[in-house]
Amino acid sequence: MVKPSKEFEKKLELYIKLIEEKLQSIAAVPNSPDAMVCEAMKYSLLAGGKRIRPVITIACAELFGGNIDDAVTVGCALECIHTYSLIHDDLPCMDNDDLRRGKPTCHKVFPENIALLAGDALLNKAFEIMSDKDNFISLNERTMIELVRTLSQASGTKGMIGGQVIDLINEKRDDVDIQELILMHKKKTGALIEAAASLGCIIGGVIENEEFNKISQFSSNLGLAFQIKDDILDVTGNEDILGKPIGSDKESGKNTFVTLLGLEKAEYILKRHTEVSISALEYFGDKAWFLKELAVSLLIREK
Amino acid sequence: MVKPSKEFEKKLELYIKLIEEKLQSIAAVPNSPDAMVCEAMKYSLLAGGKRIRPVITIACAELFGGNIDDAVTVGCALECIHTYSLIHDDLPCMDNDDLRRGKPTCHKVFPENIALLAGDALLNKAFEIMSDKDNFISLNERTMIELVRTLSQASGTKGMIGGQVIDLINEKRDDVDIQELILMHKKKTGALIEAAASLGCIIGGVIENEEFNKISQFSSNLGLAFQIKDDILDVTGNEDILGKPIGSDKESGKNTFVTLLGLEKAEYILKRHTEVSISALEYFGDKAWFLKELAVSLLIREK
Structure with missing residues (x-):
């Protein structure tokens, strides 16, 4: 495996520019009495991150000739769901984290109930975005429904939320084995990363064929690799990506x-x-x- | 206005039977490691309630010749959203309620983090249901996307969540006037009741015409009436529908x-x-x- 090329870095930069611009417009705060929750949504949505999920959506769409603008929109809807899950994961009744990526968590900047509702609103927002035909250039309703179906199944109890629940249950056990850890991460982290790739395929008109299966094989293995790398960086990295003290997972008895x-x-x-x-x-x-090259860059990343 | 007829009572009973059956099947708990969150979803989804929202969806669909089974499915997806909002509203960081409809709230029966995720999962579930063609007999993707759009806009920051935020902000003020109270309730309660009617219209093929506007006029006024009646029952009723001591809103300084x-x-x-x-x-x-007759029955209800 060779180091990612300059061409890769350039394209990644372009993708991220498109994503950040779209997230800015999604996060626009209206002049209305509920502005505070929109401020909280904006705070978390624009708090940085690698944007790995929307990047995968765009790259898969491009591979199959899908419309890039539509892929950016769908990828950012997915990023709304990822962001909501972080806000709720950080809440006092969940991981009770004060910092994420070195910045105060949403409920530390806003009242806890506003953070809760901002999470709810971001989950909801993903489906507002995906169901409005005005947001898309090339997609028809048939494709839009397939996208909503794919995303909602990945983020629900059969996917991400299921993984969050298994994580909570596993935390209280001292006999979790590697197969159980893999199952949990395949859902908690993997489901959205796989969905990111599937959404890109669907935008490119690729559904349930050999090409789709190959991309699924790519994304499911990438999702697991992504989590393993996170766990390794937590022990070896110079800076923990969550902004937590290095090695804190080990000290907390969390299985990694x-x-x-x-x-x-x-x-x-x-x-x-x-x-x-x-x-x-x-x-x-x-x-x-x-x-x-994206898979390689995630393998050798330092944070 | 005359008292609702026997025919009305009979049809209402039939609708509710269809709704409860569908909710039972939605709430089925799988045999998987995340079963606990599904138990929590089931507990709250089947904890009773008037099922007023799905009843409105079915009745509007029937008025315009829409498929009843499809209307039951869509109405129950809407009920998932209503139920998630109750679970999150009851959490310690929100209203911190121990009882709802006389039964312990979700976070009193399950750990608080499981209740949080059960709420998230019910919101998500609504869109899983609405985006799966296998759940519908008569609806095409174009109609399905219109339903998802209508529901997601009603439950987001422009609708229900916006109303919840305004409610939280108003609670800390002592100068809320009647227009502000109406605006809050038009969003917090009204948006989903209006959506219930709109969804029924869409299932019946009625979108953005004079008939649709008349139904909107009906449902927006009914939604407000519904909330006013709740406030009145809190003071005069024999039993508070939320299971809270009668008059507690007045004592708590809440604006009604x-x-x-x-x-x-x-x-x-x-x-x-x-x-x-x-x-x-x-x-x-x-x-x-x-x-x-439904409007009259809600006017004269005793709980």
């Missing part, structure tokens, strides 16, 4: 790939999952160059 | 139609809004008999 497998084995399976994700892309040859 | 207007004037505007809602239905003649 590193605590269950040790650093060496965790690094081995990280590399293995990255390789499998890239090999799934061989089906597309050079056309999938950006996604291949 | 009764505290701002007095009982007599509140009863006057309740009757007035009910009359206006019924008069909007005259456009349809006898065909709208059920909706007319």
Whole structure:
């Protein structure tokens, strides 16, 4: 695996510029009595992050000739769901975190009840965006419904929320094994990353065929690799991406790939999952160059 | 206004039977590691209630010849959203209520974090239901997207969540006037009741025409009447529908139609809004008999 190219960095930068512009417009605060909740939504939506999910949506759409603007819109709807899950995960009754990515969490800047409602509103917003034909250039209602179906199933109890629940239950157990940890992360983190890729496919007109399956193989392995890397960075990194003290997961007794497998084995399976994700892309040859380099860049990232 | 007929009671009973059956199937708990959150969703979804929103959806769909089974499904998706809003409204950081309709609130029966996620999951579930073509007999993707758009806009910051935020802000003020109270309730309670009617219209193929406007006039006035009646029952009723001590809103300093207007004037505007809602239905003649009697039954209800 070679280091990502200048061409990759340039394209990634362009994608992120498009995403941040769209998120800015989604986060616009109206002049109305409920402005405070919109301020809280904006605070969390624009608090940074790698935007990995919308990047995947756009790249998959582009691979299949889908409209890029529509992919940016759908990717940002997905980012609304990711952001809501972070706001609710940080609440006192959940992880009770004061910092995220080095900044105060939503409920530390706004009243806790406003943070709760901002999370609700961002989840809801994703579906407001996805169901309004005025937001799209090339998509018809049939495609839009397929997108809503894919996203809602990924974010519900069969996907992300299911993973959050298993995580809460596992935290109270001291006998969680690696298969259970994988199952939890396949849902909690993996479901939205897989959905990001599926949404891009659907925008490109690719649904339930061999191409779709190859992309699913790519994204499911990438999702797991992404989480393993997070766990490794929590132990080895210079800066924890969540803004928590380094190694705090280990101290808190939280199960991670590193605590269950040790650093060496965790690094081995990280590399293995990255390789499998890239090999799934061989089906597309050079056309999938950006996604291949993306997988490598996530493998070697330092935060 | 005459008392609702036996025919009305019979049809209402049938509608509610269909709704409860559908909610039972939506609330089915899978045999999977995340079962606990599904138990919490089921607990709140099947905790009773008048089911007024799905009843309105079905009745409006029937008025325009829409498929009843599809209307039951859509009405129950809407009920999922209503139920999530109650779970989150009851949480310690919101109203901190121990009882709802005389039963322990979700976070009193389940851990608070599970109640939070159950609320999230019910909001999400509404869109899972609405975007899966297998759930519908007569609806095409174009209609489905219109339904998702209508529901998501009603439940977001421009609708219900916006109303919840204004309610939180108003609670801290001692100078709220009647116009502000009306605006808050038009969003917090009214938006979903209006949406219930709009969804029924859309299922019946009625979108943005004179018939649609008449139904909107009916439902917006009914929504406000519904809230005024709740406020009156809180003062005069034998049993508070929320299971809270009677008159507790007054004691808590919460603004209601009764505290701002007095009982007599509140009863006057309740009757007035009910009359206006019924008069909007005259456009349809006898065909709208059920909706007319529904408005009367809500006016004279005792809980």
